[in-house]
Amino acid sequence: MTAAIDRHRLAALRTDEEGRFAQTHPRSAALAARAQGSLLAGVPMPWMTRWAGSFPVFVDTANGARCVDVDGVEYVDLCLGDTGAMTGHALPEVAEAVARRARNGITTMLPSEDAIWVADELGRRFGLPRWQFAMSATDANRFVLRFARHLTGRPRIAVMDWCYHGTVDETLAVLDGDRVVPRPGAMGPQVDVAITTAVVPFNDLDALDRRLAQGDVACLLMEPALTNIGIVLPDEGYSEGVREITRKHDVLLVIDETHTLCAGPGGCTAAWGLEPDLLVVGKPIAGGVPLAAYGMTTEVAHRLVGPMLTAEADVSGVGGTLTANALALAASRAALSSSLREEDFAVAIPLAERFTAGVAGVIEKHGLPWHVQRLGCRAEYVFCPPPRDGATAAAAVDEELEAFLHLWCLNRQVLLTPFHNMALFSPAHSEADVDRHTEVFGEAVDALVG
Incomplete structure (x- = not known):
């Protein structure tokens, strides 16, 4: 379903992004190297190896809808601990x-x-x-x-x-x-x-x-x-x-x-x-x-x-x-x-709706057979038309494409959940945060398909 993507271009772009990532995260790179000595696979939990980049980013602080890594890079956090911080960080x-x-x-x-x-x-x-x-x-x-x-x-x-x-x-x-x-x-x-x-x-x-x-x-x-x-x-x-x-x-x-x-x-x-x-x-x-x-x-x-x-x-x-x-x-x-009250969802759900509309606009612009789906204050895009079952969704997973998009976003200070294309919104987020992702996502797809 992703036949419009030039795989050679995808690989070249990914290489460029890996270089940018390494250059901007020297402190995380040093901690990742140190972690290899005592942590299995260099991380405290196995799935932390799934983050974009050749090593994990080490976090320093997280507050509201932002987190800052040990290199001082601040991110719009659309992962929110894969729903664990749906309230926003450091409530x-x-x-x-x-x-x-x-x-x-x-x-x-x-x-x-x-x-x-x-x-x-x-x-x-x-x-x-x-x-x-x-x-x-x-x-x-x-x-x-x-x-x-x-x-x-x-x-x-x-x-x-x-x-x-x-x-x-x-x-x-x-x-x-x-x-x-x-x-x-x-x-x-x-x-x-x-x-x-x-x-x-x-x-x-x-x-x-x-x-x-x-x-x-x-x-x-x-x-x-x-x-x-x-x-x-x-x-x-x-x-x-x-x-x-x-x-x-x-x-x-x-x-x-x-x-x-x-x-x-x-x-x-x-x-x-x-x-x-x-x-x-x-x-x-x-x-x-x-x-x-x-x-x-x-x-x-x-x-x-x-x-x-x-x-x-x-x-x-x-x-x-x-x-x-x-x-x-x-x-x-x-x-x-x-938190997690009616008034909180009344702020977060419209942000997810705005995210969905923005991603859908990029997909439509390029005529891609992708889809963005929303449930409340959560939204995800998949590389296929709207799936009706898990097997269809699983068949559309494209790990190379997903890793590139995540790394592209991370390098531009937007953090997505590492193992699928999920964005989650809390009352701490703003419309500017949503629009930043739409801009970054649009630039990534422009780079991919021209």
Whole structure:
């Protein structure tokens, strides 16, 4: 779908940009070389190797919609920690709450009053009355899958083809024809995903109905819209159809709103009137401090109370010593009371709309078969027409082109999420920030296609 791109020109431009990058980031280069001595692959987390450039940029400060690296280069940050900083960086209310809580004890294995406030607020936003907490959305998803198998007595879980739910073993699965296989890049699968997992294409209700009819699936874990393979939106009526089919086959519906919280204060669940049995949300709900939460209906909660009260609850496979610590819950109370509100999305969503229009204008100008998609305050461009499922979006990934565009933007002080073409907006961003990306993106495409 990217046949209009001259690959020789792309390679030459990438070489030029690599030289510019190295010249302007000497301090990061020195730290990257030093990191090779003690950090595996030279980074504290493997995916940090995915950033544009021949070495990672080392950050110094981040505030609002800006971050500054150790070489003093300031960026318009459209990554925002891949949604972890959807509130904007260094939210003052969170910084104050964290400092205050740190002086009064960070973790005790005892509940704090903030836990009640946060659970009540999440219930108000998402419409589910009972909540528990985790350190990350990955953990929350893992716990919920255990609950689903326990409650139903069924061995498998179901996910969407090319979904993303963190590093949960059962979810790192895709379709190869009719076969369920490990997602490309999944290292050392714990067990064969064909045994643990059913996979169905997004936007295919018939396929979902056929698979759930086999009677071995405990729950369907899904995002309301795919987000980590480019944004793939549901067809009209698809969400309602999913709910009808899961109820028909007595399969619990678990909605993962960790990325789709960008749709509004209650994510797609509130915006689209969804009715999950359980819901997971993480990343930005504590303003960047690690925390996730999972909610459930009264009926599900009633069925789970018994197992929660046993003497073996601490070895049930659910929880963790630092989980629901007082620091994280104080941060969450501060974040949810001062950000991610209707008034915040009323600023951020129009910025994403402006971004979408700007990128679409560049694509149209050059007649490229690309597309830009938006969900709330998040927008992404893909190198194909609007995809309806994850496999189509995955087939359009062009790593060479993506890496060039990211590096071109980074060299002009615009930071995109490293492993897909995502831009996220917070109330700290401005129209000038959006227009700067449009200008830089337009220059990159001009350079590519002439």
